[in-house]
Amino acid sequence: MTQKRRPSSARWLAEHESDPYVQEARRLGYRSRAVFKLKEIQEKDKILRPGQIVVDLGAAPGGWSQYARPLLGAKGQLFALDILPFDPIPAVDIIVGDFREDAVLHQLEAKVGDLSVDVVLSDMAPNLSGVDAADQAGSIHLCELALEFAKAHLKPRGTLLVKAFQGEGFDAYLKVMREAFETVSIRKPKASRARSSEVYLLARNFRAV
Numbered sequence: 001m002t003q004k005r006r007p008s009s010a011r012w013l014a015e016h017e018s019d020p021y022v023q024e025a026r027r028l029g030y031r032s033r034a035v036f037k038l039k040e041i042q043e044k045d046k047i048l049r050p051g052q053i054v055v056d057l058g059a060a061p062g063g064w065s066q067y068a069r070p071l072l073g074a075k076g077q078l079f080a081l082d083i084l085p086f087d088p089i090p091a092v093d094i095i096v097g098d099f100r101e102d103a104v105l106h107q108l109e110a111k112v113g114d115l116s117v118d119v120v121l122s123d124m125a126p127n128l129s130g131v132d133a134a135d136q137a138g139s140i141h142l143c144e145l146a147l148e149f150a151k152a153h154l155k156p157r158g159t160l161l162v163k164a165f166q167g168e169g170f171d172a173y174l175k176v177m178r179e180a181f182e183t184v185s186i187r188k189p190k191a192s193r194a195r196s197s198e199v200y201l202l203a204r205n206f207r208a209v
């Protein structure tokens, strides 16, 4: 297994501070630069609409939920889950826990209840260990759990947007996604760093059986 070379924390901080997306997120009061990834996908693909039931997995610190909530209107609902605690967002139902644990999944399922979910978002990414193979496996595992949740709770023709890293297991995951949804498109928003193998898989029209 190879060790990933990481930028020094001083270099990371300098890069972070000069990042236009970081600056724009601060200016607009968003908690993360990640918001611009969802915004670009929303502007192109219009996945979020008023009245929808939406689940945001890997939601902390809350940028995607902050952006998504107003788009859902008064009749919409948003459930947001993360292993890390994060500050409340008005009208967002937050669950704190590890999505890999059954007890946490059941907590989310208890809140969602019988509602059919319109959109599952997952920006989950494991804490990087620096060991590529382990990080890749951890990420694909989270993608698989998001897909399992989507299959169990999405309404027919529902949408799943999931972050995945290209590498071992990616093609197999894409294949399983394509069996469950009519279309799967790969999105690489501008705010996603070019050097990162991260992409977003947008699966639409869930084939509920």
Ligand SMILES: C[S@@+](CC[C@H](N)C(=O)[O-])C[C@H]1O[C@@H](n2cnc3c(N)ncnc32)[C@H](O)[C@@H]1O
Pocket: 031, 032, 034, 035, 057, 058, 059, 060, 061, 062, 063, 064, 065, 081, 082, 083, 084, 097, 098, 099, 100, 123, 124, 125, 126, 127, 142
């Ligand atoms: C890139 S961040 C999400 C940023 C978020 N979309 C935003 O806009 O603020 C990835 C998140 O996935 C979460 N995560 C990683 N593993 C998780 C797990 N097993 N269960 C729940 N959340 C997890 C991390 O804690 C982290 O907050």
